[in-house]
Amino acid sequence: MTVPETTETRRGTRPDKRELILDAAIRVFARNGYHGSRISDIAREAGIAYGLVYHYYKNKEEILRSIFEQRWSGFLEALEGIAAEETPAQERLLSVAALILNAYRARPEWVKVLVIEIQRSARFAEPGQLDAFAQLFDVVGRIVRDGQERGELRRDIDANIACTIFVGGLELAITSLVLGVAEADEGDDGGRAYYMRVARTVLDVFLHGIGEGERGE
């Protein structure tokens, strides 16, 4: 249910150069987009020499593909773990919300790159494997349908639309924070508590709606 904050430490004490480059690339891609980023930007961001990038990666595209494969698969595993839990659908959706929000909080660049750049290159949507979006929808959709069957969620709402609202709400909630429309700087917990509150609000709206102002009293 958590995404590793740093990846350099995965393979021991030595900072793995492949990881180092990948992390730098994510930050740079998030900032300027894939096409707007130069290899030299990535190298500078990683603090290494120009040509070394090519020692580890064949070309720019392979870097993007590696980002996808590594980061997304880890994320998806965590999601699948949540979906498989035996708890009520509402609880699992809260976990999903918290996972996504925390991923955004800890590594907003990851999500930006995964969402924007990879969706764009059809290369990655190889036949047989669903693309990233479809996978995410699939997992959330399963939780929602499961909840509908168990009578925990309304059945008169299309599960597909419901789950896109849920995911979309989360996405934009964070995007707006990232873009500075809202502020997250509350306390010195790095925003964790705040994001948890956002997660609960999202779920609250998703489950009970915002209508019927009398309730608000």
Next chain:
Amino acid sequence: MTVPETTETRRGTRPDKRELILDAAIRVFARNGYHGSRISDIAREAGIAYGLVYHYYKNKEEILRSIFEQRWSGFLEALEGIAAEETPAQERLLSVAALILNAYRARPEWVKVLVIEIQRSARFAEPGQLDAFAQLFDVVGRIVRDGQERGELRRDIDANIACTIFVGGLELAITSLVLGVAEADEGDDGGRAYYMRVARTVLDVFLHGIGEGERGE
């Protein structure tokens, strides 16, 4: 409340070359991103010689700026019109949902480019003018807060978060359609009815929530 389907006709019967180029540019930018698009791509898409692009636009960046100025301002005007209506908040939110969904449906490329490319280039966020996202949030936020004050909407939900959930839900609802996760092919109305249904579902979830499965019965 509607977005013009074709823009070439705005300035008369003759297909204005400036519009022709702009429309082509939007399609190309949506496909490959700003940096990934070549002037020659735009020219080919527009069916003209590529030297001609420079007769009408100073350079590539001016094309992007023009897209923003023309398309977004029209969209924002329509939004402001809805916000100013004297109807209940719920009705205005339905109008907003329908507007956004229809814009997506008629011109998905517009939204992609407006959302992704323009957010990316800080050039456009000139001091004094809020960027596109902030403007959209601002309008929707005003409707929500207005509804809370009138007692039409719950007051215990943060208005900012609520409105991002609303917009985000709409955004992803469409994105998933665009990406082919869901299907819209119902009748020969170009999907209009279907999108209206989606708009109502989004609003339904937003207002009443999906929780409490017993209701579904």
Next chain:
Amino acid sequence: MTVPETTETRRGTRPDKRELILDAAIRVFARNGYHGSRISDIAREAGIAYGLVYHYYKNKEEILRSIFEQRWSGFLEALEGIAAEETPAQERLLSVAALILNAYRARPEWVKVLVIEIQRSARFAEPGQLDAFAQLFDVVGRIVRDGQERGELRRDIDANIACTIFVGGLELAITSLVLGVAEADEGDDGGRAYYMRVARTVLDVFLHGIGEGERGE
């Protein structure tokens, strides 16, 4: 039986840029080899801007391939014309020798590039089409075998070996001249008479041999 001295004039008065680049490339390749030649060298040799080369050719390899296709096919046509003549084998071989020697004389670079660079890249030996060398051997071999059948040439010599000796003799005769081991500067006919004498000598040795010194008296 002649090879055009200049190719720029082929398509009229306007100097065809594709030809211009090709001619420049041949000179540069002959001087430094394919791998040793830079695109900038070719551009400078042709007197044009760097990037223009890429306006006409996709990349460096396509230039080499074009050289081969254009130059070799013209050469081979001339050879086939000679082989089809109804004259004695000896006369046709003299024509072949003169053709090859004249090609060398007028455009030594062509032959260098054709012989050295193209033989090296297996890319050009596409299945179904004989490679350049095999084609040349084939034509000369046909003349030799034809002469043997008519009783004009000895039948106790393997036709394949004989024809390689013939071609090889011609090749090295020129190579040595190109490399400066021998001198060709006789009169102001550009060496034409001298090369004709070489052609006759080659044929003389080929037909009558150099052995039996008593004849020399």
Next chain:
Amino acid sequence: MTVPETTETRRGTRPDKRELILDAAIRVFARNGYHGSRISDIAREAGIAYGLVYHYYKNKEEILRSIFEQRWSGFLEALEGIAAEETPAQERLLSVAALILNAYRARPEWVKVLVIEIQRSARFAEPGQLDAFAQLFDVVGRIVRDGQERGELRRDIDANIACTIFVGGLELAITSLVLGVAEADEGDDGGRAYYMRVARTVLDVFLHGIGEGERGE
């Protein structure tokens, strides 16, 4: 009169790394040309780490120079030995043909590299020392002129042209075999007998010519 089949054994039983690298370099240069070959290609061909190449050779050019110095000087010594023999010119020419053909047979790459790459780099033609080709022509030319003076060979043929025909015939005879135009697979002697036959044919044509078909009967 023979060229060592393997060179690794020259300096004892331990396969000398310098030799190992040189042999690998010859194969790679023959395949891709000097400029088209990378140090890493040579290292891989030799089965060693590529940093190690720089322990034994200062740089890439020194490798080429070493190839030339080692391989060519050995070859030239053998040639000079033949030229100095007191046998008839015809016999010595047969020896030369056999030497060249055997060198080609055992190490076609050597000849390719010596002939093509070294001729190309003017660096090696240091003043005072004739380049490789000139040296070869010089030796063969001496034999031919010697034979003419003794009355063993025709005097009405230019010695220079005659010797280039001879060498050229040999060269192409082999080249055609290397390129697969002819086949050498006779018995399991590695083609030795076949090449001897080619050598005799070359000499036969060179001495007696192929003309006057009546002889063929």
Next chain:
DNA sequence: CATGAATGAGAATTCATTCAT
């Protein structure tokens, strides 16, 4: 207005060479 050839700065990629381990 239209066209597409021409230019050259800039980015991707390669690879000889150095160097720490």
Next chain:
DNA sequence: GATGAATGAATTCTCATTCAT
């Protein structure tokens, strides 16, 4: 000695922009 990571200059290739026709 041996290894392969690290460096960066050199080169290929791309493409925005200009310009002659």
